[in-house]
Amino acid sequence: MAVGETIKVERLPAEEGQTVELGDVLLVANGERVVTGTPTVAGAKVRATVVGQGKGEKVVGMKYKPKVRYRRKFGHRQPFTALAIEEILW
Numbered sequence: 001m002a003v004g005e006t007i008k009v010e011r012l013p014a015e016e017g018q019t020v021e022l023g024d025v026l027l028v029a030n031g032e033r034v035v036t037g038t039p040t041v042a043g044a045k046v047r048a049t050v051v052g053q054g055k056g057e058k059v060v061g062m063k064y065k066p067k068v069r070y071r072r073k074f075g076h077r078q079p080f081t082a083l084a085i086e087e088i089l090w
Contacts (some may be wrong), residue, residue, distance in 0.1 A: 003085050006051060011079040014050045020083065022046040028090050035090070044090035048083040055079055 001007055014020050025044035028035045035041055055077040063072040 001046075001085055003087060006082055006084050007048075008056075008080040008082055010081070011053065012050070012081045014081065016050050016052055018050050019086075020048050020050060022048065025088075025090070028088065041090060044088070046088050047086045049086055051082040051084050053079070053081055 012020060023040075023045050025041045025046060026037050026039070028041050028044050035044075037044075056079075058075045058077050061074050061076065063074075064070065
């Protein structure tokens with residue numbers, strides 16, 4: 001991810017337009033320098049703005065048991081939060 005990109009993450013309890021800080025950064029790179037975390041990079045943060053909330057594409061699943069006429073079809077849409085990356089601090 002880079003500054004200016006929009007990403008989708010697991011739903012966050014934030015409203016549209018609100019600023020969010022993500023603290024669990026696993027890897028940071030700027031051209032020639034790459035820093036990997038063990039397990040996270042100390043002091044690294046990503047500041048982003050909430051663009052919107054939504055649901056992902058539908059995933060269809062089935063339950064089936066042979067010989068007993070048991071069939072169930074179900075669908076699931078995973079909720080997400082869209083974030084616009086403003087800056088990466090480290």
